[in-house]
Amino acid sequence: MCRTTLLVATRQDPVVSLTDMTEEKGRPTIAVLGAGKIGEALLSGLLHGGRQADELLFTERYPERSAQLTSAYGIRATDVPTAAKTADVLVVAVKPQDIEPLLDELAPVVDAETLVVSLCAGLPTSLFERRLPAGVPVVRAMPNTPMLVGEAMSAISPGTHAEAEHLAVVEEMLSTVGKVVRVPEAQQDAVTALSGSGPAYFFFLVEAMIDAGILLGLPRAVAEALIIQSAVGAATMLAQTGEHPVILREAVTSPAGTTISAIRELEKHGVRAALIAAIEAARDRSRELGAAHEPG
Ligand SMILES: NC(=O)C1=CN([C@@H]2O[C@H](COP(=O)(O)OP(=O)(O)OC[C@H]3O[C@@H](n4cnc5c(N)ncnc54)[C@H](OP(=O)(O)O)[C@@H]3O)[C@@H](O)[C@H]2O)C=CC1
Numbered sequence: 001m002c003r004t005t006l007l008v009a010t011r012q013d014p015v016v017s018l019t020d021m022t023e024e025k026g027r028p029t030i031a032v033l034g035a036g037k038i039g040e041a042l043l044s045g046l047l048h049g050g051r052q053a054d055e056l057l058f059t060e061r062y063p064e065r066s067a068q069l070t071s072a073y074g075i076r077a078t079d080v081p082t083a084a085k086t087a088d089v090l091v092v093a094v095k096p097q098d099i100e101p102l103l104d105e106l107a108p109v110v111d112a113e114t115l116v117v118s119l120c121a122g123l124p125t126s127l128f129e130r131r132l133p134a135g136v137p138v139v140r141a142m143p144n145t146p147m148l149v150g151e152a153m154s155a156i157s158p159g160t161h162a163e164a165e166h167l168a169v170v171e172e173m174l175s176t177v178g179k180v181v182r183v184p185e186a187q188q189d190a191v192t193a194l195s196g197s198g199p200a201y202f203f204f205l206v207e208a209m210i211d212a213g214i215l216l217g218l219p220r221a222v223a224e225a226l227i228i229q230s231a232v233g234a235a236t237m238l239a240q241t242g243e244h245p246v247i248l249r250e251a252v253t254s255p256a257g258t259t260i261s262a263i264r265e266l267e268k269h270g271v272r273a274a275l276i277a278a279i280e281a282a283r284d285r286s287r288e289l290g291a292a293h294e295p296g
């Protein structure tokens with residue numbers, strides 16, 4: 001099996017040398033267990049953020065995929081026992097459905113000196129704590145794919161044995177690739193539905209708006225350029241002005257103008273209710289993924 005890589009990191013030279021950083025802060029070695037979409041995005045984002053390839057490791061199921069990633073990023077592939085022995089932080093990025101065999105592999109080789117960070121939707125820290133040796137610190141994190149371009153939104157929650165220092169390590173790692181908030185673990189299913197899956201909703205919206213441009217007779221390339229830049233502009237306004245989205249929308253909506261005609265159609269078709277229901281369904285699916293691993 002062979003997949004294309006998402007993005008080849010272009011900046012392999014460090015902003016600050018590894019020696020400087022290790023002397024100052026003792027930057028941890030990070031191993032990503034399962035370098036699929038999000039695992040690769042994290043590795044790529046960390047390289048872009050100034051991490052050195054030799055501070056990073058990954059494991060994958062198939063040698064073709066490992067070779068592809070090593071050739072794209074210069075990061076070494078390894079196996080789970082070597083990752084557990086070598087790395088300070090093990091980032092679990094397999095699908096929730098694949099977690100059990102990975103925990104079987106991890107349990108005999110991990111100890112309380114290693115920080116385990118799970119990116120898995122729905123899986124509670126208690127699952128890892130139950131299956132791994134006593135005292136292993138676990139942090140649950142939910143990032144999103146914009147980490148590829150340093151614009152991730154991540155939320156992190158400590159498990160029972162995770163101390164302030166562990167949260168700080170994860171916060172530092174994920175802030176290299178975007179923004180980070182701390183939330184109680186009980187909120188992680190909602191976070192997963194909102195920001196973990198969130199980029200997909202925006203991509204879906206952009207795709208639908210480009211289709212509308214095609215319907216109206218615009219060339220595809222023109223429709224794409226118009227919508228993508230409108231999305232970038234709107235997101236930048238939201239981020240930079242701090243204004244409520246209602247205020248920003250009202251500023252576009254001229255009396256008896258074009259925008260209000262469109263808004264009336266969106267409301268008539270229940271787009272707001274559809275989004276709320278969609279995000280609720282994603283939250284429920286996250287809960288279901290976790291419940292599948294409950295004991296008994
Ligand atoms: N995609 C996203 O936007 C986000 C995903 N997540 C979470 O990240 C996790 C991964 O998701 P995603 O990247 O989309 O999924 P992918 O299927 O793309 O990535 C998972 C990778 O792990 C590999 N894998 C499976 N089992 C093992 C194993 N035992 N050892 C080593 N590698 C293994 C898979 O190989 P193979 O393909 O051969 O099975 C695959 O390459 C999920 O738990 C998801 O909930 C969290 C936030 C956002």
Ligand SMILES: O=C(O)[C@@H]1CCC=N1
Nearest residue numbers: 121192195196197198
């Ligand atoms: O779709 C999923 O299950 C994963 C979790 C959040 C984003 N992607």
